[in-house]
Amino acid sequence: MVFVMLTLVFVVLRVMPGDPVSAMLGGHAPEKVIQQKKADLGLNKPIGMQYLDYMGKLAHLDLGESMIFKQKVSQPILEKLPATLELTFFGLLLSLGIGIPLGVFAARRRRSGRDYGARLYANVVYCIPVFWMGLLLQLVFGIFLGWFPIAGRTSPRVEVSAFSKTGFYIVDTLRIGNFAAFGDVMWHLVLPSVTLGIVLSGIFVRLTRANMLDVLKSDYILAARARGVPERRVVYNHGLRNALIPIVTMLGLQFALLLAGAILTESTFSWPGMGRLLLERIYLRDYPVIQGVIVVYTLFVSVISLVVDLLYAAIDPRVKY
């Protein structure tokens, strides 16, 4: 799967019409300069050779060098990755935190007012473009009320170099015990992760509701009730735990949506993560970095699907390792 995806990335970026070098140097560069640059980047070789080169380097985790700046592709990526991970982590946490309870709430009384209410919430929220949600939150809580910052990971007064080590600011600030800076970092995380969390929660409401409805119909639920097990325990320990199995198996796909949402959130909140890096380098036409970022996203998705498989096996005793 990873292999196919990586090949696909190569095909999309190399075989598609458009010549990166002339695009980068502008239309008026002399032919000789263009040829020189192509040779530097290995773009004059036959396409098969290019593919082998690309895969060979990837195997050594070598993403090449930027076409614009004197830097390895991995350098900006490693700088930005923690920001994206922090954002997606909190976004996912929030969307699960909203979506699962609301889905359970709806499923407990099918076709009741609260069921329709929760379904309406799920549909409306799913149809809100992430970036618009972000802009609205910025407008209300950032501009009108002035409660939260609307851009960046830290305030200007906070000296990032004083604590930055891993790039995960939350971890870094806690590690050196700088709670003022920690508070500032969390304060900046609020609006972006709420944006991402709310928009994605709709999907989890739907997933949870549908699976809970199925599970609550099963015989073991009725049997548990007949033994005098209290309703809360029946719904959460018997019901939700079983409903989580199909939800977990679909987590991989939801994660793809989360990453897509994160790109738009980063762009809206000037969040210095991978998504913004990708967009910046697209404007600069820095092809190796674009490719590198997409490769990292691909690996990210693959790692997640592996984690999901492990999680699945951990929850369900019927699955053998």
Add this chain to the structure above:
Amino acid sequence: MPQLEKTILEVQDLSIAYPITIGVVRAVEGVSFTLDDGEALGLVGESGCGKSTLGLSILKLHRPPGRVTGGKILYRGTDILSMSDRALLKMRGQNISMIFQNPLTSLNPLFTVEKHFLETIHFHDASMPRERARAAVGKMLETLGIEKKRLKEYPHQLSGGMRQRIMIGLALIMNPDIIIADEPTTSLDVIVEAGFTDLLMSLRSIYKLSIILITHNLGLVAEIADRIAVMYAGRLMEVATTEEIFAHPLHPYTQGLIACVPNILVDQKELVTMPGSPPDLVDRPAGCPFAPRCPQVIPICRQKTPALIQHAPSHSAACWLYRQKEG
């Protein structure tokens, strides 16, 4: 004789309906019967006639959107239908228990056998020390004839018969008075079924149980039940002792049911089946529900619904044929 014993459960004029989009399914209509202490009552009828709905309603667990539209269910004199939620939780499992048709799906696939037992004990007697609870479970497994090592296993690791035995164990662990068994053998094969019957009979005497056995298997009720109630389209058609029902069935429906059972004594070449099919429980017409299929139908059957009337000391039937003088 049964009249002398104490009544433990009394269902009075119970009606249950499922309002659905195309109408109202009247699954149980004006059902009344009693269950005596230590008695085994068989509830028989074709699939879809409301047996499960009736059985579940005794625990106030009829599935949504089902609603009780009238009647009472008295357990030792208190109406189950007006009990508080807390009292209901205590009653379920401790006074009245239920076992279900499908042992394969009646155990939570994510819980070990032990967890099922300990959970049940915990919610009925939170103060019981874990060791005592474990000891009680161990003793129960012995009674059921299941090895102790199975406690740590998950349902998918057990055979169907074993799961059904565990279901019974779970139902009995809090020592209830009444056990409702809803088609307990339908999904078991014949050999396992025989073992199950023996087990139920022995547990019945150990635990001094009253039993309501719901089934469409006349052979099984004949073996276990003291009395039999015949249900058709949500109503009771006939209630009598097991011997009476098989010896002198009054209601044409009961007669039909018995004729359908392949009889090993009479050399029967063909399987007799009743013509027609049970009526739609939505918007049913007036009169006896069995009238359209009844071979002995008379005009009044299509106009008025007959009530369940006692015709002999322990024999009641709801049929106009036996009431013409009054009707």
Add this chain to the structure above:
Amino acid sequence: MVAARFSPAGWIAALFRWTSSARRKYGGEWWLMVAGVVVIAFILTMTVFPHLFTRFDPNDQNAGSQMTAPSSSHIMGTDNLSRDVWARIVYGAQTILGVAIAAALLSAIIGIPLGLLSGFAGGVFDRILSLIMDSVYSFPGLILAIAFAAMLGPGVINITLAVAVVYIPTYFRLVRGQTLSIKEEVYVEAARAIGARRGTILGRYIFPNVIATVVVVLSLNIADAIMTEAALSYIGLGLPAGIPDWGMDLSMGKKFLPSGIWWMITFPGLMIMLLALGFTMLGEGLAEILNPRLLEK
């Protein structure tokens, strides 16, 4: 009587009977669908007769003064170039609706035949195609669209292609799955026994069965495509300047957000949401009516 069945009045009567019985049967879902249809119809009218909705030209930089709040002359205010925000919304509907519908149709046109063929043919062809499609499917769609849009450059056709690529696997997987299950069903077996040619089996038996599901998915898909188009143009990858577009207007409004110019972002975003919601409601309503099990998966 027979003649009446074919007259327009007869058709309308039949339609009415069908709708009223459906309404009774499906309750809430029916209203969901009706609400969706109303929203879509409204915005569709907007794309066809924009001049009925506004007297301003979307690119008229002298429509009013700069960045005025909503008032009686400009119900949604004006933007930084003094253009009327409502006029830009009215004319922008053409862009987003056109791109989304064209993209969804395009991916259906590519994905459905591939799915039918793959499911029906089986073998190595099926294995390879499924592997590719599954990979694309599990990849974040927006990133794929961004990559394509970046490679292709701005333009209405290009953005449509970039959006379409994302959804091809959706149709492929759906149709392939259904083809596989229907293929096994008895009547197809029977058709094969009679000696129907492969083409006939595909066209006459499998395709009609798949179509109901496809209609639902198409509707839900357009909703998704609307948001993908808006996202692409919001991040500046979609369209050349000069074409009114909701996503582009939003990114323009973002620049003036810190000065509290709320109307430049509120209205275009609301329209994107409404349009996407319209198609979602239509799709969910249809799903419930055509096949209640579809959405619970």
